Amino acid sequence: MSLLQTENLSYIYGEGTPFRVTALDNVNIEIEKGELVAVIGHTGSGKSTLMQQFNGLLKPTSGKVLLDGEDIHSSKTKTLETRFRVGLCFQYPEYQLFENTVYDDIAFGPKNMGLSKAEVDKRVRTAAKYVGIPEHAFETHPFDLSGGEKRRVAIAGVISMEPEILILDEPTSGLDPRGREQILSLIKNYREQTGKTVIIVSHSMDDVAKIATKVIVMNNAKVEMRGTVDNVFEKSDRLCEIGLSVPQITEVFVKLHAMGYPVSEKIYTTEQGFAEIKKLLKGGEALA
Amino acid sequence: MSDTILKFQNVTFRYDGDEGKILPPAVEDLSLEIKKGEFVAFLGHNGSGKSTVAKLSNGLVVPESGDVYVLGMNTKNEDDDIKIKQTVGVVFQNPDNQIVATIVEEDVAFGPENLGIEPSEIRRRVDEALKVVGMYKYRMHEPHKLSGGQKQRVAIAGIIAMEPQCIVLDEPTAMLDPEGRRDVMKAMKRLNCELGITVVFITHYMEEACQADRIIVMDDSHLVLDGTPREVFSDVDRIRGLGLDVPQTCALAKMLKDDGIDIHGDSLGVDELVNSLAEILNRG
Amino acid sequence: MLKDITIGQYFPLGSVIHKLDPRAKLFYTFTFIIMVFVSSNFISLALCIACAVLIIALSKVPVKTVIKGLRPILLIIVITSFLQIAYVKTGVTLIDFWKIHITSGGILQALFMTLRISLLIVMSTMLTYTTSPTSMTNGLDRTFAPLVKIGIDFNIVTMIMTIALRFIPTLIEEVDKILSAQKSRGANFESGNIFKRAKMLIPLFVPLLFSAVRRAYELAYAMTCRCYNGGKGKTTMNALKYKKCDYLVTLLTFAFIAGVVVLNIYCGEYNAEFTFNSAV
Numbered sequence: 001m002s003l004l005q006t007e008n009l010s011y012i013y014g015e016g017t018p019f020r021v022t023a024l025d026n027v028n029i030e031i032e033k034g035e036l037v038a039v040i041g042h043t044g045s046g047k048s049t050l051m052q053q054f055n056g057l058l059k060p061t062s063g064k065v066l067l068d069g070e071d072i073h074s075s076k077t078k079t080l081e082t083r084f085r086v087g088l089c090f091q092y093p094e095y096q097l098f099e100n101t102v103y104d105d106i107a108f109g110p111k112n113m114g115l116s117k118a119e120v121d122k123r124v125r126t127a128a129k130y131v132g133i134p135e136h137a138f139e140t141h142p143f144d145l146s147g148g149e150k151r152r153v154a155i156a157g158v159i160s161m162e163p164e165i166l167i168l169d170e171p172t173s174g175l176d177p178r179g180r181e182q183i184l185s186l187i188k189n190y191r192e193q194t195g196k197t198v199i200i201v202s203h204s205m206d207d208v209a210k211i212a213t214k215v216i217v218m219n220n221a222k223v224e225m226r227g228t229v230d231n232v233f234e235k236s237d238r239l240c241e242i243g244l245s246v247p248q249i250t251e252v253f254v255k256l257h258a259m260g261y262p263v264s265e266k267i268y269t270t271e272q273g274f275a276e277i278k279k280l281l282k283g284g285e286a287l288a
Numbered sequence: 289m290s291d292t293i294l295k296f297q298n299v300t301f302r303y304d305g306d307e308g309k310i311l312p313p314a315v316e317d318l319s320l321e322i323k324k325g326e327f328v329a330f331l332g333h334n335g336s337g338k339s340t341v342a343k344l345s346n347g348l349v350v351p352e353s354g355d356v357y358v359l360g361m362n363t364k365n366e367d368d369d370i371k372i373k374q375t376v377g378v379v380f381q382n383p384d385n386q387i388v389a390t391i392v393e394e395d396v397a398f399g400p401e402n403l404g405i406e407p408s409e410i411r412r413r414v415d416e417a418l419k420v421v422g423m424y425k426y427r428m429h430e431p432h433k434l435s436g437g438q439k440q441r442v443a444i445a446g447i448i449a450m451e452p453q454c455i456v457l458d459e460p461t462a463m464l465d466p467e468g469r470r471d472v473m474k475a476m477k478r479l480n481c482e483l484g485i486t487v488v489f490i491t492h493y494m495e496e497a498c499q500a501d502r503i504i505v506m507d508d509s510h511l512v513l514d515g516t517p518r519e520v521f522s523d524v525d526r527i528r529g530l531g532l533d534v535p536q537t538c539a540l541a542k543m544l545k546d547d548g549i550d551i552h553g554d555s556l557g558v559d560e561l562v563n564s565l566a567e568i569l570n571r572g
Numbered sequence: 573m574l575k576d577i578t579i580g581q582y583f584p585l586g587s588v589i590h591k592l593d594p595r596a597k598l599f600y601t602f603t604f605i606i607m608v609f610v611s612s613n614f615i616s617l618a619l620c621i622a623c624a625v626l627i628i629a630l631s632k633v634p635v636k637t638v639i640k641g642l643r644p645i646l647l648i649i650v651i652t653s654f655l656q657i658a659y660v661k662t663g664v665t666l667i668d669f670w671k672i673h674i675t676s677g678g679i680l681q682a683l684f685m686t687l688r689i690s691l692l693i694v695m696s697t698m699l700t701y702t703t704s705p706t707s708m709t710n711g712l713d714r715t716f717a718p719l720v721k722i723g724i725d726f727n728i729v730t731m732i733m734t735i736a737l738r739f740i741p742t743l744i745e746e747v748d749k750i751l752s753a754q755k756s757r758g759a760n761f762e763s764g765n766i767f768k769r770a771k772m773l774i775p776l777f778v779p780l781l782f783s784a785v786r787r788a789y790e791l792a793y794a795m796t797c798r799c800y801n802g803g804k805g806k807t808t809m810n811a812l813k814y815k816k817c818d819y820l821v822t823l824l825t826f827a828f829i830a831g832v833v834v835l836n837i838y839c840g841e842y843n844a845e846f847t848f849n850s851a852v
Contacts, residue, residue, distance in 0.1 A: 042465050042466070042467050043435055043436060043465045043467075043468070044435065146334070146335065147334055148334065173462075173463065174381075174462050174463060175334070175492075176333040176334045176492045176531065176532075177333070177492060177494075177531065177532055177533040178333050178531035178532075179333075179334065203465040203466055204466075205466075206536075243465065243466060243467035244466055244467075245466040245470075247536060248495060248535060248536040248537055248558055249536040249537065249540060251558045252537060252540075252558050252561050252562055252565070255558065255559075255562045256562055256565060256566065256569075259562070259566060261565075261566065261569055263569075269536075270536050270539040270540045270543060273536075273540045274540060274543045274544065274547075277540075277544060277549075277565065277568075277569075278547070280569060281549065281568070281569075
């Protein structure tokens with residue numbers, strides 16, 4: 001049994017109005033414990049709607065979302081419980097900060113869970129550590145932080161609920177390369193240290209290539225592709241067609257391959273590219 | 289002087305802090321010149337002062353010391369204010385916050401209307417601007433129903449309709465998906481090639497910066513590098529040290545070079561690297 | 573979903589009425605409202621009703637929708653009618669039973685008031701049903717533009733209206749997003765006593781306020797970049813143009829004024845007794 005699973009999940013916005021839009025169309029996916037899943041798709045492909053289905057914010061028009069095999073909408077308590085078990089961090093989460101101190105903002109979720117003061121405190125400190133916010137910054141006003149720091153505080157606000165599944169919607173958007181790198185490495189560390197499931201929603205393929213164990217590609221409310229990073233990036237033409245892009249380096253190797261050079265097409269980091277070229281050059285020398 | 293459109297002369301600027309706190313300068317002793325017809329990219333990590341450069345370039349803010357000249361007009365001179373803003377248009381990061389009207393074409397008309405231009409001439413400019421950015425068929429749409437990339441192109445059209453000689457874009461692609469980014473870049477290139485408008489844009493995406501004629505890198509309120517993409521990205525370590533990325537193609541070329549493999553050129557784009565790799569593989 | 577709310581209740585049906593110049597529509601609506609109050613007898617009021625029926629028919633707005641528009645004021649109509657019936661004691665006594673004393677005068681007065689209020693509401697909703705918010709703003713702008721000569725700058729007002737119309741959908745979307753985000757952190761906006769609920773609004777309003785302020789700043793910069801200076805010397809791309817049918821409608825509006833005035837004089841002041849007797 002999968003940790004999180006959807007069964008023929010469909011969702012329609014504005015049913016019965018002229019604004020009717022199918023956001024999800026018969027989606028079936030399974031997410032296992034400990035995976036780092038990247039859900040990619042262009043704007044409006046249904047990926048954000050899917051995330052809100054995962055934590056029960058939206059109710060399926062038809063089909064089911066199963067957490068540990070149980071329908072998350074089987075009862076009201078079950079739905080509320082799901083919100084805490086599946087932590088969802090929205091795009092630009094820093095815009096949802098509202099408390100007067102960093103500490104209080106991170107503590108908002110755990111407090112809503114009705115935990116004891118000691119437990120809340122423990123969780124705030126642990127979450128802050130994961131995102132690299134030092135304890136001496138706890139009394140700072142969130143608005144006095146830099147953009148990247150605010151983002152990390154907001155992510156800590158979700159981690160502090162200790163969800164079994166952490167979902168991050170476009171966690172790196174709008175950040176500079178250094179900020180992007182920080183966020184990605186904290187996500188990677190968090191997963192390695194906790195062994196928990198993480199789902200990242202993104203349209204940045206470069207980010208995905210570095211850390212994901214499984215990729216789901218959404219297009220027009222449907223699952224277009226799924227598989228390992230290799231499986232998905234192989235189809236670079238199709239990815240471009242549906243408004244996504246593959247890393248530059250992948251493009252280079254796909255082109256070389258098409259030109260008849262015996263290189264692999266499954267290259268998406270410069271390190272892999274370097275190794276591949278070296279291998280070929282060595283092979284060539286051996287032949288000569 | 290005559291072919292210089294934008295000139296910064298020892299410009300220092302700082303924002304006001306809360307309760308009279310004195311903040312460090314956002315831009316310090318910055319001098320640079322942008323020539324007519326150039327396609328320039330500004331790089332630098334967040335807080336390096338790039339956005340302030342955009343605001344300084346048409347007098348939205350004026351320097352604390354030093355001067356900014358637009359076609360020789362000092363931005364401190366309020367009499368030239370309208371003329372300066374008409375010459376240098378600025379487009380911001382969040383397209384949502386730049387669109388004023390409830391219909392696309394009325395938004396594009398907003399600038400020319402403010403300038404008091406004849407209605408028939410406004411109509412011509414609006415249609416043309418929307419065509420250049422590829423949004424003509426959406427002219428009667430409501431902006432809030434468009435995608436991010438489409439909104440950003442409407443915002444660009446709104447500036448183009450004032451027929452500026454230079455357009456400065458502050459991270460116009462930061463909030464967009466890959467498709468939106470491609471469309472906006474395409475529109476910017478058309479402005480530069482077909483209309484001869486000087487384009488200055490700020491970005492975090494190195495692939496975009498590579499498409500410029502010239503790259504200016506800012507760090508810690510100062511200009512640190514200024515040259516062609518080839519020159520700037522040749523120093524991979526320096527760029528990384530500034531908290532920026534190098535395009536993957538340059539990074540790979542650099543790794544191979546460091547390893548003693550004789551690779552030609554700097555391999556800026558995909559095709560360039562494909563060619564140089566093909567060459568060494570043939571040799572090998 | 574909050575997003576589905578349409579603002580201003582505009583029905584884009586593309587009828588003759590929809591295509592009229594907003595100034596013509598503003599003019600006849602305004603005139604109509606005054607004339608409904610000027611009408612002093614049932615005959616003049618009948619003319620008003622005829623005009624309203626004509627406009628509704630031409631506009632293609634379903635009659636059902638028009639009547640639905642009256643629902644919010646139903647209570648007001650019932651209360652006023654009740655008061656009229658209870659206090660007006662002129663005319664023939666119709667019912668005299670225990671303490672209930674109803675006269676023909678009371679009934680007619682109640683009917684008269686009901687018609688007046690209904691006509692008022694119907695015609696103002698017809699204006700919004702048939703005029704898009706943008707077109708309405710344009711119309712108001714043009715109508716009041718001459719006021720600048722006496723020092724009232726209406727341009728600012730229309731600019732504010734335009735920006736409000738432009739940003740309402742954006743802010744609604746934002747509210748939606750903040751609500752979802754805070755719900756994801758376990759915020760409960762739906763239950764608890766009034767104090768608890770009020771307190772739960774903080775996580776919504778603080779981010780919303782900050783976002784609105786940030787948007788306002790950025791919008792101000794963007795408007796400055798596009799040479800906005802308070803609308804001085806501004807021209808308009810889609811300048812409104814009075815067409816033949818607009819002139820015709822305006823002419824008919826004047827004819828309508830004349831009609832009501834003539835009927836008022838000819839048929840005299842509305843008099844419950846007279847009207848009832850002649851009706852019988």
